Amino acid sequence: MDQLIEQIVTGLSIGSILLLVALGLSIIYGSMGIINLAHGEFVMLGAYAAWVFHTYLGLGLLASLVPIFLVVATFGWVIERYVLSLLNNRPLDTILATWGVGIMLQQAVRLMVGSELRYVQLPPALADSMNVFGIPISSYRVFLFVVSIALFGATWVLMNRTTVGMKLRAIIQDRSVAASFGINAKRVYALTFAYGAGLAGLAGALVSPLKSVSPDMGTGYVVDAFMVVVLGGVQSLAGTVASAFILGELSGGIAFLQNDTVAKTIVLLAIVVLIRFRPEGLFTARVRA
Amino acid sequence: MSISRRTLLRNTAALGAFAGAGLPHIWIKNADLAYAAGGEIKVGVLFSLTGTTAIIEESLNKATLLAIEEINAAGGIKGSKIVPIVEDPASDPATFSEKARKLVVGDKCVSVFGSYTSASRKAVLPVFERQNNLYWYPTLYEGRECSKNVIYTGAVPNQQQDEFVPWLVKKFGKKFYLIGSNYIYPKEENNYCKKLLEKLGGEVVAEEYVPLGHSEFSSVINKIRSTQPNVIFSTVVGDSVVALHRQYKAAGLDPEKMPMASLTTSENEVAAMGGEAAAGHFTSAPYFMVHKSPENEKFVEAYKKRWGADKVTHFVSEACYFQTYLFKQAVEKLATSDLTPPNIRDAVKGQEVTAPQGKVRIEPENLHTWLWPKIAQAKSNGQFEILVEAKDWLKPVPYAAYPGQSCTEKGLVEKS
Structure with a gap:
């Protein structure tokens, strides 16, 4: 019984990290329809920003979260404004463009700060472990869980309760009609992309004390993020949350019973089979086309 | 003196004949000398400067270049002069093979220093064997290889484990949890570890492999909690090492009761995970940065001076450094006209050099290296404390896990 609870808690923790990483992609891919292959590199930029703030400015991780969000969001804004919008956000062109941007970001970081693994300190206040339902678990993982839920909440409010969110939803439904109502589609797109990029940056900064920081760290995360978004269903924020936790529990559970290599294989296989029978993902928001 | 037409013709013909006989001789001689032409000895340096393993290979490139610069500054x-030709194989085995061919065939390098991963070594091996050139491989590896075209200066399993495993059993207990990255090196090391444990009456509670680059260890940590081993024997590599240590620490496990014993955690990885996550865990290797010897002081000081005060040296970069000096000694033994890769190989057999770790020697039988095993514990300041030093250097036995097989000068010999 103890082991079962322990495993469920572990799954929640893995799921919250998946959610954190996938949230930004869910906004960009789900809402704008842009397949952003540079998503992993935004995650990486966030982790490096955390390292820079810590090493050169002496800022702790928690204190630097807001600046990191702004820095990576600015990157996203520039890329949307000067690369993607010039391609009119056409899906195929943007895949290639974001892939190229990703490679450039990766190599730029490598050239500027070198390819060694970098160290981001765990916030000292969260360095210990605590008991959850009698299970010892790292305080930092609990913190990540809370943050990921909070960020999801903030994103949901932004999409559904603010003017920007309403405008975005209008554009998604019909760009030309929205534009004829006086909505500046270009500006809303740029802001949305920047927000998604900023979220990815935050994810990178937040996972960096548990994992490692290197120029090619994004590669793994972009795969995870796409798995979550595709399984959850495009255009469905709640679906992203559900699928993040399903995948977390599934891969944690299989890894416990078997091992991580098997878990990775089975989870990928399950997603492929599921997509075959439900191409729209598990949860789909109903949108009038 | 008048020259008749006939004499002229005869003389020209004679000259032609002389040239015909003479020139090829000159050509062949030049081909012999090409390895040391114009007071230059060309060597290849083949470490990834981009891609996944650049993280570590960059430091190997630096240590090799440092040794070459030192040798040149002292008169060559x-x-x-040694002229290093640096190529970047971008962490990709196919590119390794392509660049190796370029260095050997195109640039006519007399030797190449390179590789960190076993995959990249296996990829270049056919090039060096076909061209009968010489490859210098500085990394600890899984053994079970016997080539006349590779000098192996890193540790093989018996040199890292023969002392380590019995010491761990005695100090902490017999229950081992084996965890490694999913490829050949961890599997062979664990194979040998299981043999040793069998002899010592130890027990393997789990043997597990995670994908390369894996960074989520929560389930592994749960399993460790439920199986309660005495020792976690780790051959996880690269950035996974960092993630494993940090998550172990964050989960509140105690290295005093259940330490990780690693064959792959060096100063390099410790710097990336932070001293607090590394503290208390053990590593077995022939070299640590804190090792006290005049040669090591000189090496560490020179390395920091050349590449930056925040840089660390570790057990693979040390091998890069001393193997370049072994190359120098071997070349010194040869006449300039005899400078060919096979001759260097024969000259390096039995060569000794005082490396930062102590005096090392190339075993003539299998071209591996006699090394000084050490056991050390990581400290929170990011350095190690050496707890056990071998009293004697240890012979390399690349087929230690395979009784009946041994690597000799004639190649792999199997006793039935």
């Missing part, structure tokens, strides 16, 4: 090898 018998007046000839």
